[in-house]
Amino acid sequence: MNGSPPSPLSSFLASLTFYTTIPLAWVGPLTFHRIARFAPWVGLLLGCSLGLLDQGLAAVGMPPLTRAALGVAIWVGLTGGLHLDGAMDSADGLAVMAPDRRLEVMADSVTGAFGAMVAVLILLLKTLAWVELPRGLPGESLWLLALVAGWGRWAQVVAIARYPYLKAQGKGAFHKKEFETPWDWLLGLVSLIVIASLGFLCHGLSLVLVISLTLGGVVLGLGIPAWFNQQLGGHTGDTYGAVVEWTEALLLCGLTVFSAPGT
Structure with missing residues (x-):
């Protein structure tokens, strides 16, 4: 029926098309109505794919640092650098002392020194933290990468x-x-808590690890957007990307405290 809302599947596929470089032209016309609610699901799928890549590269004997660097590069490629570009533009804007010029600088397509530094920092943090992820269980990195990308x-x-x-x-x-609040943000929150619970119940992930990751996701998921709002008085598409990147990077860093010494 004309004017009827798109199905959840159609919205998810549209979300996947918007937030990734995965080719879905064969699916047909998609409606991008309320696709943001499915962003955490897109993150779960991306993280799961990266976890599978990590396991495959480990199986053929690729060293941890090399596969982490390759994994982070593919991570950027799968998102088209969308979020990283936002983090870079946000850094350039926030580096400006005059608050009334920050949005103007963020809109400039030329990358400044602060944007370049932030890109290097985020990629470095993600790569080194990936190397040090807990790997006490087979497939543990898959669950963790999926949840990190989902929380971001x-x-x-x-x-x-x-x-x-x-x-x-x-x-x-x-x-x-x-x-539409609160349903659109509750959808992702409930989904992430359910996936984390399944990791504990079905895969044997440490309860302390699961609880810590969930609390960390909630704290960063609330705190980082609040910080950007405090700096700018609101958000733009660039800060949306910056929020994703910094949440992912800091969550990955936090997970390294659960790695066994010497692994």
Whole structure:
């Protein structure tokens, strides 16, 4: 029926198309109505794919640092650098002392020194933390990477839901316009908690690890968007990307404390 809302499957596929470089032209026309609610699911799928890649490379004998670097490079490739570009632009904007010029600088396509430094820092943190992920169980890195990528995108959903969008037009404006609270951000939150619980119940992940990852995801998912809002008075498409990148990087770093010494 004309005017009827798209099915959840169609919305998820549209979300996958928007947030990744996965070719889905064969699916047919997609409607991008309320796709942000499925961003955590896209993150889970991406993280799961990266975890499978990590296991496959380990099986053929690739050293940990090399496969971590390759995995992070593919991570950027699968997202088209969308979120990393936002983190870089946000860093350039926040480096400006005059608050009224920050949005103007963020909109500039030229990458500044602070943007370049932030990109290096994020990629370095992700790569080194990937190497040190807990691997006490077979497939443990798969669960952890999936949840980290999921929480990163849930943090973006929080930014969309809780804070004003600062541009009348922009690459993230339609997310805010079509967002429905609280259901859209609760969908991702419940999904991530369920997946984490399944990791504990079905795969034997440490309960302390699962609880810590969940609490870390919630704290960072609420705190990082709040910090950007404090700095700018709201959010843009660039800060949405920055929220994803910093949540992922810091969660990965936090998980390294659960690695056994010497592994």
